[in-house]
Amino acid sequence: MAWWLMKSEPDVYGIHHLQAEGTTLWDGIRNYQARNFMRAMEIGDRAFFYHSNASPPGIVGLMEVVETGLVDPSQFDAASKYFDPASKPEAPRWDCVRLAYRATFPTMLSLEALREAFSVEDLPVVRRGNRLSILPVSDASAARLFRLLGVEPDA
DNA sequence: GCCAACGTTGGC
DNA sequence: GCCAACGTTGGC
Numbered sequence: 791m792a793w794w795l796m797k798s799e800p801d802v803y804g805i806h807h808l809q810a811e812g813t814t815l816w817d818g819i820r821n822y823q824a825r826n827f828m829r830a831m832e833i834g835d836r837a838f839f840y841h842s843n844a845s846p847p848g849i850v851g852l853m854e855v856v857e858t859g860l861v862d863p864s865q866f867d868a869a870s871k872y873f874d875p876a877s878k879p880e881a882p883r884w885d886c887v888r889l890a891y892r893a894t895f896p897t898m899l900s901l902e903a904l905r906e907a908f909s910v911e912d913l914p915v916v917r918r919g920n921r922l923s924i925l926p927v928s929d930a931s932a933a934r935l936f937r938l939l940g941v942e943p944d945a
Numbered sequence: 946g947c948c949a950a951c952g953t954t955g956g957c
Numbered sequence: 958g959c960c961a962a963c964g965t966t967g968g969c
Contacts, residue, residue, distance in 0.1 A: 797955090821954095821964075843955055901956080919962035921954040 793927035794827065794837040795915055796853070796889075800844050805851040805894055808839070813890045817862045818872040820884065824924040828887050831855045836943075837889060838927065838935065840915065841898075848900035849935065857888035895939050907938055 796816065798804065808814050819825055832855065839851040862884040864872035877883035901916065910917040913931050927935070936943045 799955090823964090845957090847956070917962090918956080919954085919960090920956095921962065921964085923954080 792830075792832065792835045793929065793932040794831065794835060795840050795849070795913075795925045795927050796837045797840045797842040797915075797923040800841045804841060805839050805891075808851075808853065808889070808891045809894060811891070813856060813888055815860065815862075815886055815888055817864045817884075817886045818870075819862070819886060819923065820872060820874070821923065824922055825884060827924045827926060828885065829859075830926075831858055831887050833858060836892070836932075838932075842923070846898075846900040846902065848898045848902075848904065849895070849939075850898045851894040852892040853889040854892050855887050856890045860886050860888060862886045893941070895941060897939070899935065899938055903938070907934065 800806075803814070816828070819828060835855040837853045837855065838849045839853055841847055841850050861882045862872070864870040865874040865877045865882065865884045866879060867873055872884075874883060904913060905916045908916050908931065912934075913927065914920060914922070915925055932943070
């Protein structure tokens with residue numbers, strides 16, 4: 791079981807949207823590195839939900855991967871902002887996973903707090919200018935995050 | 946293959 | 958609104 795960190799802007803899709811919906815398709819990813827991380831995900835993997843472009847930005851909750859290897863439908867939708875005219879249905883360029891809501895943490899772990907606790911090597915999201923919206927999290931860093939959050943990993 | 950221009954993300 | 962980071966595009 792692997793750990794991940796996934797960013798979303800709360801104004802667009804925040805932890806509360808996911809809590810209301812139960813599960814969501816993590817579509818619209820148009821960065822090859824982030825896509826490749828999604829391709830590496832397995833059912834049962836856990837992902838920290840990170841609010842980007844927020845004040846303050848930070849980790850707010852936990853998700854679980856419940857479906858993998860799904861074709862991102864938005865790439866074929868001409869009305870979508872994620873439409874990719876270069877992607878063909880017989881060879882889809884973008885895929886995604888389905889995530890289920892697991893928890894909203896009692897307190898958020900702000901980027902500022904993350905920077906105090908982690909080096910860039912241990913948690914690359916703290917690197918200034920980091921634009922990657924999906925990042926792997928090591929087992930050790932995940933354990934440390936839960937300690938900082940004061941919650942049990944299986945909560 | 947190089948690299949400048951450009952676009953996007955995201956913190957502040 | 959600004960700017961750092963950095964991926965992508967296109968001319969050559």
